[in-house]
Amino acid sequence: METVLSGIRSTGNLHIGNYLGALRNFVRMQHDYRCFFFIADLHSLTTHPHPDDFHGNVRRILAQYLAAGIDPEASTLYVQSDVPEITELYLLLNMIAYTGELERTTTFKDKIRLQPGNINAGLLTYPVLMAADILIHRSHKVPVGKDQEQHLELTRVFARRFNNLYQCEVFPEPVAFNFGEELIKVPGLDGSGKMGKSEGNGIYLVEDPKSIRKKVMSAVTDSGPVPGQPMSEPISNLFTILSLVAAPETVRFFEEQYAAGTIRYGDLKKQLSEDIIGFLTPIRERYLSIESDSDYLRKVAALGKDKARESARATLDLVRSAVGFKSF
Numbered sequence: 001m002e003t004v005l006s007g008i009r010s011t012g013n014l015h016i017g018n019y020l021g022a023l024r025n026f027v028r029m030q031h032d033y034r035c036f037f038f039i040a041d042l043h044s045l046t047t048h049p050h051p052d053d054f055h056g057n058v059r060r061i062l063a064q065y066l067a068a069g070i071d072p073e074a075s076t077l078y079v080q081s082d083v084p085e086i087t088e089l090y091l092l093l094n095m096i097a098y099t100g101e102l103e104r105t106t107t108f109k110d111k112i113r114l115q116p117g118n119i120n121a122g123l124l125t126y127p128v129l130m131a132a133d134i135l136i137h138r139s140h141k142v143p144v145g146k147d148q149e150q151h152l153e154l155t156r157v158f159a160r161r162f163n164n165l166y167q168c169e170v171f172p173e174p175v176a177f178n179f180g181e182e183l184i185k186v187p188g189l190d191g192s193g194k195m196g197k198s199e200g201n202g203i204y205l206v207e208d209p210k211s212i213r214k215k216v217m218s219a220v221t222d223s224g225p226v227p228g229q230p231m232s233e234p235i236s237n238l239f240t241i242l243s244l245v246a247a248p249e250t251v252r253f254f255e256e257q258y259a260a261g262t263i264r265y266g267d268l269k270k271q272l273s274e275d276i277i278g279f280l281t282p283i284r285e286r287y288l289s290i291e292s293d294s295d296y297l298r299k300v301a302a303l304g305k306d307k308a309r310e311s312a313r314a315t316l317d318l319v320r321s322a323v324g325f326k327s328f
């Protein structure tokens with residue numbers, strides 16, 4: 001059975017873009033693959049989150065994964081820092097990662113621009129930690145968006161380099177994968193780009209209805225349809241989101257109104273917010289009950305940790321033996 005692995009940083013919240021993009025496919029397919037899901041709390045340290053927030057962030061994302069439908073028995077759902085084998089592999093991979101190739105990654109160059117006051121070595125080696133996350137379970141497939149493809153390419157480089165250097169076949173070369181489905185790009189509410197890129201352009205998976213209405217009602221639009229002109233990006237984005245959450249008849253109704261030039265964007269937005277709320281309500285209700293159940297969360301985390309460490313240990317034994325570690 002092939003191994004699929006997905007991770008998310010513990011800063012922020014899951015938004016509907018995450019869910020409709022890859023997470024929903026993962027939930028549907030989690031019984032057909034050997035699936036690993038984890039919360040990348042170590043990665044989040046690059047931006048120095050406050051210690052008072054650190055654990056709460058992880059807890060929130062864990063509860064959101066569960067509310068979205070990840071089954072902790074079928075999949076392995078765990079917290080990155082609970083698996084010290086990952087950090088050991090990270091150290092070993094650092095020995096074969098060249099600073100030049102790390103300096104050339106787009107995400108690192110972006111960080112230099114965005115946070116010039118905090119260019120720590122953890123940022124430089126972020127792709128090495130990500131490679132360790134992936135390779136520790138000898139994963140074959142990783143559902144990632146465009147922005148992470150360069151990291152996945154580096155993961156393949158490290159896997160190949162390790163196998164060559166130590167004349168072994170410990171690591172498969174992992175590829176991007178979305179369960180055979182086309183990757184849905186969910187646009188944001190700010191007129192252009194994808195949801196989640198900038199704060200405030202997206203709707204969280206567990207957002208309350210009042211706040212959803214407010215965000216949707218203030219989404220960017222245009223000054224109205226112009227006959228003969230193609231639909232503008234902000235409006236086409238609203239239609240895209242509508243088509244993901246609403247009944248086909250609803251979408252058709254507004255498309256016809258648009259074509260006839262009689263559409264009122266206020267009505268479109270009202271309908272869109274109610275359909276988003278309807279779509280998210282069951283997830284949000286599950287989240288609220290899971291989030292307040294500390295016993296359940298503790299059990300889930302403990303189970304995930306055990307399963308993840310068992311798999312990680314097996315890989316690390318192969319790695320250590322390939323590198324030449326021997327016990328006395």
Ligand code: TRP
Nearest residue numbers: 006007008009040043130133134
């Ligand atoms: N870098 C990913 C992101 O920012 C999160 C992540 C960390 C990840 N480790 C991973 C994703 C391993 C997939 C596999 O979204």
